[in-house]
Amino acid sequence: MKPEIIQKLKEIVGKDHVYTGKADLFCYTYDGSFSQDKPVMPGVLVLPGSTAETSEVIKLAASYGIPVIPRGAGSNLSGGTLPTTDCIILQMTRMNRIIKIDKRNMIAVVEPGVINGKFQKELAKHGLFYPPDPASLEFSTMGGNVAECAGGPRGVKYGVTRDYVLGLEVVLADGTILKTGAATMKSVAGYDLTRLIVGSEGTLAVITQITVKVLPKPEAEQTVLVAFADLDQTTDTVVEILARGIIPASFEFMDKVCVENIESYIPSGLPLEAEAVLLIEVDGPQKLLQEQIAEIEKICREKGAIQIRSASSVEERDKLWQGRRGVFGAFARNYATILAEDVTVPRDKIPEAVRKVRELGEKYGIQTAVIAHAGDGNLHADILTDERNKEEMERVNQLLAELFQAAVDLGGTITGEHGIGLSKAPFLPLESGVEGMRVMKAIKEALDPQNILNPGKMFGDRSW
Amino acid sequence: MLHDERIEQILYKCNRCGSCQQVCPVYDVLGVESGLARGKIRLVKALRHGELELTRDIAKKLDICLQCKRCTANCPGGAEGDTLIRWGRTESQKKLGVSPVYSLIARILLPRRWIFNTGLAMGKIGQKVIFRPGPNGQGMLPRIPFGLDMRRVIPSLAAQTLKQRLPEVNTVDKPLQRVVYFTGCMANYCYPQVGEALVQVLNHNGVEVIIPKLQHCCGMPVFASGDIKFARLMARENIKVLAEIKADAIVVSCGSCGLALKEHYPELFADDPAMQRKAQEIAARVKDVTEVLTALDYQKGAGTVNEKVTYHDPCHLKNGLKVSEQPRQILKNIPGINYIENEHGRCCGSGGSFSLKHYDLSTKITDRCLQELAATGAEIVATGCLACRMQLEDGIAQQGLNLKVRHTVELLAAAYRAAAG
Numbered sequence: 024m025k026p027e028i029i030q031k032l033k034e035i036v037g038k039d040h041v042y043t044g045k046a047d048l049f050c051y052t053y054d055g056s057f058s059q060d061k062p063v064m065p066g067v068l069v070l071p072g073s074t075a076e077t078s079e080v081i082k083l084a085a086s087y088g089i090p091v092i093p094r095g096a097g098s099n100l101s102g103g104t105l106p107t108t109d110c111i112i113l114q115m116t117r118m119n120r121i122i123k124i125d126k127r128n129m130i131a132v133v134e135p136g137v138i139n140g141k142f143q144k145e146l147a148k149h150g151l152f153y154p155p156d157p158a159s160l161e162f163s164t165m166g167g168n169v170a171e172c173a174g175g176p177r178g179v180k181y182g183v184t185r186d187y188v189l190g191l192e193v194v195l196a197d198g199t200i201l202k203t204g205a206a207t208m209k210s211v212a213g214y215d216l217t218r219l220i221v222g223s224e225g226t227l228a229v230i231t232q233i234t235v236k237v238l239p240k241p242e243a244e245q246t247v248l249v250a251f252a253d254l255d256q257t258t259d260t261v262v263e264i265l266a267r268g269i270i271p272a273s274f275e276f277m278d279k280v281c282v283e284n285i286e287s288y289i290p291s292g293l294p295l296e297a298e299a300v301l302l303i304e305v306d307g308p309q310k311l312l313q314e315q316i317a318e319i320e321k322i323c324r325e326k327g328a329i330q331i332r333s334a335s336s337v338e339e340r341d342k343l344w345q346g347r348r349g350v351f352g353a354f355a356r357n358y359a360t361i362l363a364e365d366v367t368v369p370r371d372k373i374p375e376a377v378r379k380v381r382e383l384g385e386k387y388g389i390q391t392a393v394i395a396h397a398g399d400g401n402l403h404a405d406i407l408t409d410e411r412n413k414e415e416m417e418r419v420n421q422l423l424a425e426l427f428q429a430a431v432d433l434g435g436t437i438t439g440e441h442g443i444g445l446s447k448a449p450f451l452p453l454e455s456g457v458e459g460m461r462v463m464k465a466i467k468e469a470l471d472p473q474n475i476l477n478p479g480k481m482f483g484d485r486s487w
Numbered sequence: 488m489l490h491d492e493r494i495e496q497i498l499y500k501c502n503r504c505g506s507c508q509q510v511c512p513v514y515d516v517l518g519v520e521s522g523l524a525r526g527k528i529r530l531v532k533a534l535r536h537g538e539l540e541l542t543r544d545i546a547k548k549l550d551i552c553l554q555c556k557r558c559t560a561n562c563p564g565g566a567e568g569d570t571l572i573r574w575g576r577t578e579s580q581k582k583l584g585v586s587p588v589y590s591l592i593a594r595i596l597l598p599r600r601w602i603f604n605t606g607l608a609m610g611k612i613g614q615k616v617i618f619r620p621g622p623n624g625q626g627m628l629p630r631i632p633f634g635l636d637m638r639r640v641i642p643s644l645a646a647q648t649l650k651q652r653l654p655e656v657n658t659v660d661k662p663l664q665r666v667v668y669f670t671g672c673m674a675n676y677c678y679p680q681v682g683e684a685l686v687q688v689l690n691h692n693g694v695e696v697i698i699p700k701l702q703h704c705c706g707m708p709v710f711a712s713g714d715i716k717f718a719r720l721m722a723r724e725n726i727k728v729l730a731e732i733k734a735d736a737i738v739v740s741c742g743s744c745g746l747a748l749k750e751h752y753p754e755l756f757a758d759d760p761a762m763q764r765k766a767q768e769i770a771a772r773v774k775d776v777t778e779v780l781t782a783l784d785y786q787k788g789a790g791t792v793n794e795k796v797t798y799h800d801p802c803h804l805k806n807g808l809k810v811s812e813q814p815r816q817i818l819k820n821i822p823g824i825n826y827i828e829n830e831h832g833r834c835c836g837s838g839g840s841f842s843l844k845h846y847d848l849s850t851k852i853t854d855r856c857l858q859e860l861a862a863t864g865a866e867i868v869a870t871g872c873l874a875c876r877m878q879l880e881d882g883i884a885q886q887g888l889n890l891k892v893r894h895t896v897e898l899l900a901a902a903y904r905a906a907a908g
Contacts, residue, residue, distance in 0.1 A: 046545045050520035053529055055504050062538065068519065097520065098505035116518055140509070162508040271787060353563040359499040410499075465786060 024066030024109060026037075029085055032069050035079045040117065042068040051112045054097040054104045056446055058361050059416060065092070066104040070117045074192060074200060074231040077113070081229065082198030084111055090478050093225040095135065095167030098159040100363065101444030103171060103224045107479035113229060115166050121145055122232070123292040129237050130206055132190065135166020135230045139173075152240040154181035154258075157440070166230045172222030174440030176273035180306075181238075183440065185221045192221055192232035196471035206234050219466070224442050225477040227470045228257070241306035243335070244272070245316050248343045249323045250297035250330040252413025254278075254374045257299045260326045261397050262371055264303070267322070269315050271398065275347050278377060280392035285346040288353035293346055294330050299377075301397060302339075302347055350394060354407055358390070362406040364423065366430035367439030370400040379429045380404045387418040401439035427453060448483030490757040494574050498535065501528045501566035507558035512834040513551055516851045521548045523559035524568035531575045539818065546579035546683045551845060553838030553852075554711045555802035556746075570754075576713025585714070593709045594717055642677045642860050642877055649679035655688045656696055663697035666779060667734040669725075671744035673873030681873060684900035685740050685776050691903050692785045696738070701728045705747040708839045715755065722752045722766070729769050736774045740894060742804025742872040749773040750807055775804060775871060776896055777813035790905020791823035792898060797865035799856070799879065799892075801872030814871055814895040821902045827863040837878035853882040861888055868892045 033041045042048065045064075052062030066089070068375050084091045090110035097104050106112070119136035123477040125444075126149050133142060139153075145478070146152055147162050154313055156175035157163060163173070169191070179332055190204030203215035204210060277300045281293050282293045293300055307449040323331055334340045354361050368376045377393050380402070384391035390407040404426060408419050426449045427437040437454050438447055440484040452460050466484065467474070488496075507524040508514055520526035527549055533539040549572055558568035585594075649670055666689065674682040686696045697816040706721035725748070729737060741878045752766035774782075798815055805811045836842060836852030857879065860868050868890055872875055876892045883890050 042521075044521075044544055045539075045542070046548045047519065047521045049525035049533065049539060050523075050529060050548075053503050055502075056501070062533075070518070096505050096508055098508075114519070137511075159505065162505055352564045352565060355500055355502075361502065361564075 024089075024111075025087075028083065028089065028468065029067055029466065031083055031138045032067060032080065036069055036071050036076050036082065036197045040070040040072065051094075051097075052106065054094075054102065054292045056100045056102040056105070056444065057360065057410070058102055058105060058445070059410070060105075060445075063108065065112045066109040068112045068114060068325075070114045072117050074118075074194065075480075077115075077118075077229055077231050078110065078194045078198045078200055080113060081194050081196065084475055085197050085473060087312055088473055088475060090475050091229070092477050093166070093229045095164030095170075095171065096138075096159070096162050098163045099171055099444065100365075101171075101438070101442040101446045103444035103477070103480055104259045105440055105445055107445070115229075115231075119164075124149055124151070126151065128206070128293060129239075130234060131163050131237050132206075132232065132234050134232060135169070137165045137166060139163055139165055139168055140322040146237055149242060150240050151237045153187065153235060153237050155187060158343045165233055166409070169221055169230055169233055170223065170225050172440070173443045174396075174399075174401065176275055176396050178396055178440075179274055180270045180272045187235045187237070188217055188221050189236055190234040191217050191220055191229050191230055193228035196473065196476050197226050200231075201228070203337065204234065204336065222442070224444060224480050226467060226481050227476065229239050229476070230459055233430070241272075241308075242288070243309040244304055244306045244311055244340065245312045245333065245335045246340045246343050247303045247316060247319055247323070247331065247333040249301045249303065249328045250294045251299050251301070251327065252296055252329050253327065254298050254377060256326045256328070257301050257397065258371060258373050260301065260323055260328070262325065262375075264319055265398070266317065269305065269318060271303050271319075273302070273304045274396065274398035275304075276300070276373070276395040276397035276473060277302075277347065277350065281350050281353075281394060281469065282346075284353040284392070285350055286358070288356060289345060291346040291347045291349075292332075297329065300346075302343060316386065319373060347394075354392070354405065354444075358407040358409065360408045360410040362419070363404065364404040364426065365401060365439045365441045365443075366404065366426060366435060366437055367399070368430055368433045368435030370398060370433065372433045373397055373400060373402070376402055376430070376433060376435070379433075382428065383422045383425055383429075387422040389415070389419055391421055397437070400435065424450070445480060445483070448479070451481065451483075488757070490754070493757070495535070497565070498528070498532050498569050498571060500562070500564045501525065501532075501568075501571075502564055503529070504563065505837040506563055507568060510557040510561045511552055512557070512836065512852045513848070515855065516810065516848060517551075522551060524552070524572075527552060527572050527575070528566060528568055531571045534575060534578065541582050543583060546576075546583055549575040549579060549787060551838070552803070553834060555619055555834045555838065556806035557802060558905050560806040571712050573711065576711075578713075580713050585712075585791045589712070593712065593714060605863065612794060630855050636906050642880065645675055645679045647679065649675045649682035650698060650700060652679055652683065653698055655700055657690060657696040657698070659690050659693055659695055661686060661693070663693040663783070664735045664737050664779075665695045665697065665733070666736045666737050666738045667697045667699060667729060667732050668740075669702055669705070669729070669744055669748065669773075670698060671739065671873070673740045673877065674740050678873050678876065678894070681740055681894040681897060684894065684897040687736070687900045688780065688785075688896050688903065689738070689776070692780065692783055694779070694783070697732055697734060699728050699732060703728070705744040707743050707747045707751070710747060710751050710755070711839055718751070721753050722747075722755050723762070726752065726762075726769060729826055730765055733810060734772070736779055737769060737772050738774055738776050738779055740871070740896065741874060742775065742801035742808060742810070743874055745773055745775055746803040746807035765768055773808075775808050775810045775813070776870065777817055778808075778810055780818055780899075781813040785817075786903070787820040788822060789899075789902035790906060790907070791902065792821050793862075794867050794898070794903050795825045795827060796867045796869055796897075796898065797827050797860055797863040799829075799835065799860060799868050799870040799875060801870055801875045802834050802897060804871045805832075810871070814869065817895055817899055818869055821898060823902075824898070827865050829859050829863050831859060835875045835878045835882075837874045839874060843879055844860070849878070850882065850885070854886070857882045857886065857888060866890065867898070869895045869898055871895055
């Protein structure tokens with residue numbers, strides 16, 4: 024990075040917010056994703072304090088044609104914030120104000136650096152909540168959540184990030200500040216630019232302000248843990264519960280391998296003969312929940328459950344969730360590298376997808392396990408491996424390529440909530456086709472003709 | 488398992504998820520990856536695997552860690568940020584050397600009991616020459632710079648050390664238990680009243696307390712800086728002293744001393760099985776004083792102490808000894824105490840020598856901690872580590888807050904005194 028650019032960046036954001044030391048920059052060669060590539064050093068780290076400063080930084084970058092990588096907490100799982108070349112890392116975490124919580128209209132306005140979990144806590148004080156709850160919510164930022172269109176366990180009932188974003192303020196690739204959407208539940212004025220930017224992974228614009236709709240906080244929650252000796256029974260149960268008009272807030276699925284690992288790590292009374300376990304959580308008015316739980320338990324029994332445990336107090340619910348929360352730690356004890364994939368299929372295809380994961384694991388000699396948000400078909404196929412074993416990693420790569428094809432063949436998608444980034448860029452055409460790629464490329468070129476916003480992500484370096 | 492093998496294994500437990508961002512006190516202030524546990528773990532990996540050469544720049548990053556173990560306690564994958572960063576510090580001491588000030592204090596002064604004692608005894612007279620009274624009559628401020636920040640308020644050295652004030656054996660009629668009290672430097676030299684309170688409450692509940700004269704600094708400051716050779720030297724001395732005394736438990740009034748004895752001594756001798764066994768035998772008996780009390784049927788109802796109290800969790804006590812419920816239980820059971828919980832329970836920013844080397848950063852962490860403690864409306868902050876106490880008292884004096892810091896056992900002792908009239 025040229026010294027004159029560094030100097031100008033310091034003039035824009037102040038010298039305390041520009042970092043050029045080698046050790047500082049090396050700490051931006053990774054994010055939450057697993058990468059087998061050699062680390063690429065960024066040229067400079069910049070933390071803007073306002074929309075105006077962000078705009079000035081982008082203008083400067085545009086005038087020199089320097090790539091800019093917007094970044095929040097760096098917790099994404101698809102390499103979305105990895106440098107691919109000398110670039111500016113634009114970390115948005117200083118812009119962390121909750122600008123407005125409007126209880127009457129049930130909307131809130133936040134800056135991109137606000138932590139999802141902190142936002143939740145503030146909303147709770149007003150009796151409100153914001154449903155998207157990625158596993159990273161205690162540290163990931165709202166800006167990152169919007170850029171990646173984060174999901175979470177509550178997707179089946181509440182949808183994902185895109186279902187809550189009403190409007191955005193963004194900085195375009197030439198430094199222009201653009202406002203999209205409206206602070207209303209309805210707006211059909213022109214193209215839906217808001218949704219275009221949600222999930223665009225920093226390739227179209229830098230998000231500087233977010234307007235979201237929020238909901239009244241449910242009065243209570245209740246949880247049931249059910250074990251089945253047969254894989255198909257779990258999905259039949261999920262389908263039946265929904266068909267009877269009960270929409271649980273989450274349907275967490277764990278397969279046999281998860282159960283075995285959990286029980287050997289933090290015994291929580293899960294039956295070892297279970298093929299799969301479902302953790303079902305309903306939320307809403309207290310008086311309705313009792314009936315719903317009774318109905319759910321009835322359906323589970325009809326479908327052949329071998330164990331049913333329910334809980335309503337916070338402590339009891341925590342106990343039921345203990346296994347689900349500890350599953351990663353349980354894997355980490357035995358495996359050096361855990362890749363959490365996120366292919367997603369129509370919910371009734373989950374048993375088929377789980378069997379496919381196992382079949383591929385056996386074919387390539389790789390240990391797999393499946394956790395899933397069963398209500399919305401979002402699988403987390405966990406690949407339990409060791410990155411130090413190069414030959415095994417080669418087999419992992421082959422397994423993944425086949426898994427992505429299988430997801431598309433089942434009418435699903437190669438990524439439900441982690442994004443394309445760098446990791447899945449080679450596989451996007453598999454799902455989007457030539458036409459889809461052409462349209463996306465046209466949009467990218469229209470908004471970022473110099474290709475300076477997060478280059479290499481989503482499209483990779485492939486030509487098509 | 489050899490220490491180096493273990494380091495390599497826990498290195499891979501970090502999958503860079505970023506979860507440490509919610510707990511790392513340094514990241515909370517600096518807001519950049521190189522301040523975060525994840526960043527420093529990545530630097531350590533790069534050093535071990537030859538991706539980076541060790542430079543002063545990198546050593547400096549590894550130096551800005553409080554060793555609070557919050558990342559370790561919070562890590563979903565079981566990575567140990569504090570252990571990995573200490574490995575990096577050991578490497579940088581080996582390759583880049585240590586500063587003359589560090590060498591004087593840690594390698595010459597601390598390990599030699601007689602110099603340490605004489606120096607501190609002379610310090611009692613000398614402190615009047617080199618320090619002036621602090622703001623609002625609290626503590627002292629340095630008159631001349633000698634490694635301490637000129638703004639820092641530190642407690643006056645006690646006129647008589649704890650070991651001078653109390654006999655070696657503090658017994659009671661028909662003792663139920665016999666414990667060794669590992670006083671640590673802070674209770675011995677700066678806060679002997681805490682040591683006295685500890686002995687009073689244990690005696691009151693039928694516990695005999697031995698205070699071995701030959702015990703010595705636990706070595707935590709040296710260990711945390713990565714100076715394994717000198718940490719071993721100091722550990723060896725204490726292990727010798729403690730192993731000779733028959734006792735049911737080894738009691739501490741500072742979380743950090745407790746952590747050193749319980750976790751670090753065995754770790755220090757990972758490559759020396761015979762010594763490690765001895766260290767483990769001691770480690771198994773180490774307990775915080777509140778653990779000993781709550782495990783006994785200690786006297787709860789006593790005289791009234793009419794105070795609004797909150798509790799500050801010392802990082803090493805909570806994340807190292809896993810003690811956080813016991814002191815709260817004791818406080819809540821003291822008649823008259825209005826106990827108010829604080830929101831997150833932040834780190835006080837001390838980190839031992841961290842607060843000396845990085846005073847500005849440390850102060851910012853302290854301010855955030857104090858802000859939360861003050862917001863409870865409490866007038867007394869109870870805590871279980873005297874290094875935290877010193878740090879919090881400095882911050883309170885700087886900001887002129889209406890807060891006092893006390894060890895949990897001091898409040899219990901006050902309740903017993905009130906009952907006795």
